[in-house]
Amino acid sequence: MKWLRWLVPSVALLVVLALGWVLFGGSRSRPTPPVASKVVAATLRDPALIAKGEYLAAVGDCAGCHTEQGGARYAGGRALATPFGNIPVPNITPDRVTGLGDWSFEDFWQALHSGKGRHGELLYPAFSYTSYTKVNHDDALAIFAYLQSLAPVHQPAVAPALAFPYSVRNSLKAWRALYFREGEFKPDPAQSAEWNRGAYLVQGLGHCNECHAARDMLGGTPQDVHLTGGQIPMQNWYAPDLSARKNGGLEGWSAQDIVDLLKTGQSAKGVAFGPMAAVVSGSTQHISDTDLRAIASYLQSLPPRAPMAEPGTPFDARTLSTQGEKVYAKHCADCHGKRGEGVAGVYPPLDGNSSVTEPTGINATRMVLLGGFAPVTAANQRPYSMPPFAQQLSDGEVAAVVTYIRRAWSNKALIVRAEAVSDYRHTPVD
CATH class of the missing domain: 1.10.760.10 (Cytochrome c-like domain)
Structure with missing residues (x-):
């Protein structure tokens, strides 16, 4: 059974890889056209912009992935374990050799919005660009200004450990065609400003769907699956469904219950443990009360879910x-x-x-x-x-x-x- 578990996704990926070559050819990835205007250096030194970026980096929990245990914040030095092998996490301090010191904002925007590296190479979706693509230009600029304000740390990336065929970056062309839709968040005019702010944070920087939705054998989440719960790959924890309506994972939770859990780690309905405890500690406790209420407003609007089947005999x-x-x-x-x-x-x-x-x-x-x-x-x-x-x-x-x-x-x-x-x-x- 062990070899069968390996064979099925491997064969499936080879099929997808072949499809990618047929649909997209063997051509190199072309960089996304840059944003309209170059960002001048003086803009990146604006204290207000840097402070805004620091807040947004906390909302996105950037340090949670880009910091090695016991290491310098944002300096990388670790690898993320995935079912397909270990993927190195880059240094995002402004070190010119191992970090973002030579990156322009246009390079950063391309990575965040389009999932492409500085030279147009396709990035592995362990970097959650499938969510970050929704982040708007102004917020991306603020985050970049904050990262550029950090002290540079020289920290080379660890070597990737992806076996064939997962190490073939061209396979990502077909993967992206299946699972990635590039585009900024568009407010819903039928909803309130609070709801739209919550939707923007949950769908974008918060990247909640990356854990709270099930993934298939190729590591992707279908476009129509949103916050319905899923087992977190390689971690043996289950991120629950986030609907507060009938049969949802948060059924019966009030908006205040959601705010309390995200702010303090506990509420009248439960306590954050496992990976969510780290998210609360490193990210959500630092989110403003206004934004937390917006997140709660959005989660409470998620649709009801189908009931579970009668368990066992x-x-x-x-x-x-x-x-x-x-x-x-x-x-x-x-x-x-x-x-x-x-x-x-x-x-x-x-x-x-x-x-x-x-x-x-x-x-x-x-x-x-x-x-x-x-x-x-x-x-x-x-x-x-x-x-x-x-x-x-x-x-x-x-x-x-x-x-x-x-x-x-x-x-x-x-x-x-x-x-x-x-x-x-x-x-x-x-």
Whole structure:
């Protein structure tokens, strides 16, 4: 089965690669025409523009990818793991040899808006240009001014580790034809200014769809899939559906619940753990209250979702839930409450919690096994932690208690089996 998992996407990519050569030929990538006017150096030194760019870089969480653990901010020096190999993250400080020191704004705009490097080479979509293309010219200029204001750091990029056929950049021509639509965000005149601001931030700099949507075997997300939830590649976490309407991952969440989670890392409906904790810590806690309310306004407008299929067989569900209720009473109820209500500001509720009810059960299983911390934020400097239970509970007990909390109270999610718990138990911690 392992070789089959490798063969199917590889054959599919070869087909796409061949299609790319047929449709686009073997010609070199041509640079996108530059923006209308050259940016003068004095403009990039404007303190107000730099301050705006610093804020927008935080909104986009640029440092989250472009900073090696323990390294200088924005200096790269790391590689992003993908199902297709490791892709180096570039240095975006103004070092003239290893960074953006010799880049013009037109070069930067081409990368952000068109997904093309300084010399017209196609960029791998680990750089989220599929979302950043929506960023407008003025905001892109501000971000570039901020990056150019940083102290230059000499940090050569790590070597890429992409095996054939993924290392063939020309294959990206066909990939882009399938998954990339270049173009700035266009406001919807039928919506409010607040809604449009939220849509712009979520779809563009926030690049929320890059995690909160499922990807296919080629690593792409279809154009009509938007914030419907998906497993994050290589990280073994599930980014939930973000609709707050019927059957959505945030069903029942108020606008204030969304704002609270993004600002502090916790709300009356749940707590940020895993990759989202890092996003809150490095990005969303720094977003203005006005922009956070705009984001909430947009998320609350997302359409309702179809209900999930009835999970498992009635016998499986009853058996696991009965066993899990006993485990829950012994290990969980003291903190999370007999009815899964939690303790406000201390222990998150489990009833109606999107991390508990997401389709796969990965998040709840990993939290029971490994525990974790909510993010430290300015508004929540001493968050409570979740202890790990991997040493205390067997795979069967974890499966039972996770199934119980996913089906108790108002929750109606799929069951989790012991085999799945075993897989997560032996997955290295990211």
